[in-house]
Amino acid sequence: MSVARRSSRITIPELASRKGGEPIAILTAYTAPIAGLVDPHVDALLVGDSLGMVVYGLPSTLAVTLDMMIAHGKAVVSASAHAAVIVDLPFGSYQVSPAQAFASAARVMAETGCDAVKLEGGTEMAPTVTFLVERGIPVMGHVGLTPQSVNTLGGYRARGRDDADAGRIQDDAAAISDAGAFAIVIEGTVDPVARRITEAISAPTIGIGASPACDGQVLVIDDVLGLAGDFKPKFVRRYVDLGSQIAEAAAAYSADVKSHRFPGPEHLYGVSKARA
Ligand code: KIV
Numbered sequence: 001m002s003v004a005r006r007s008s009r010i011t012i013p014e015l016a017s018r019k020g021g022e023p024i025a026i027l028t029a030y031t032a033p034i035a036g037l038v039d040p041h042v043d044a045l046l047v048g049d050s051l052g053m054v055v056y057g058l059p060s061t062l063a064v065t066l067d068m069m070i071a072h073g074k075a076v077v078s079a080s081a082h083a084a085v086i087v088d089l090p091f092g093s094y095q096v097s098p099a100q101a102f103a104s105a106a107r108v109m110a111e112t113g114c115d116a117v118k119l120e121g122g123t124e125m126a127p128t129v130t131f132l133v134e135r136g137i138p139v140m141g142h143v144g145l146t147p148q149s150v151n152t153l154g155g156y157r158a159r160g161r162d163d164a165d166a167g168r169i170q171d172d173a174a175a176i177s178d179a180g181a182f183a184i185v186i187e188g189t190v191d192p193v194a195r196r197i198t199e200a201i202s203a204p205t206i207g208i209g210a211s212p213a214c215d216g217q218v219l220v221i222d223d224v225l226g227l228a229g230d231f232k233p234k235f236v237r238r239y240v241d242l243g244s245q246i247a248e249a250a251a252a253y254s255a256d257v258k259s260h261r262f263p264g265p266e267h268l269y270g271v272s273k274a275r276a
Contacts, residue, residue: 008082024217025041026045027221028048030054031072035079036080043084047088051069061148066089068090076112089104089119094119099131102131102132121142142184143186144169169189169197173200182203184205186211194213206218225238226244228243
């Protein structure tokens with residue numbers, strides 16, 4: 001009889017217990033090489049449906065499919081060993097009913113080996129969150145600026161600027177926390193509202209364009225690495241400009257090929273060292 005290897009990954013209950021403690025650091029990851037590099041340094045890897053825009057160049061996240069999320073989720077799980085892996089449920093895969101959400105989430109969990117799923121939405125999604133959690137699927141919520149609702153929100157502007165909108169987001173976060181989410185992403189929401197939510201709810205909050213008061217932060221890896229082109233949202237800190245370095249490397253390679261400096265003798269098979 002074979003015995004499954006014990007995983008040393010950070011667990012979902014460990015993340016949930018970090019409310020008000022050491023801030024939770026999360027980065028998105030979509031591919032095996034990046035997941036392997038980032039994994040030792042963060043508490044969780046989020047396979048976000050932002051991959052539609054970041055990896056596939058789509059205009060929004062709306063066309064991302066369950067199959068895409070599963071393919072990238074598998075790659076990230078297989079290349080990581082330390083961080084918890086959370087995979088987004090894409091648009092249209094969970095909003096119809098709790099049963100539809102369970103079927104999608106169960107596929108994602110079984111086929112990728114991830115630790116949890118994330119879904120967007122507020123009070124309207126609370127029964128779905130409870131349905132999943134009661135059936136063994138840990139859920140991360142996502143409130144505030146929810147990109148899958150870009151068409152009803154009318155764009156990607158920060159939310160919570162007036163009392164009515166602030167109240168809606170607070171109610172959303174409270175409903176998803178009470179429904180059993182182990183953590184909640186607050187995206188694109190003015191600082192005082194994200195701060196109030198963090199104080200009010202029992203689930204750890206994970207900010208992106210929200211507040212340093214949140215219990216953790218998440219950023220899109222391509223933004224952090226300078227791979228997202230010239231546009232840098234206000235809430236992003238770029239830690240390295242890999243975009244420029246990649247362009248320089250490609251230009252140097254091309255120049256070497258055109259001037260016969262590459263390949264060099266050290267790159268050839270079947271040529272003796274003496275002749276090389
Ligand atoms: O899809 C994603 O990458 C996300 C993060 C921005 C929170 O949902």
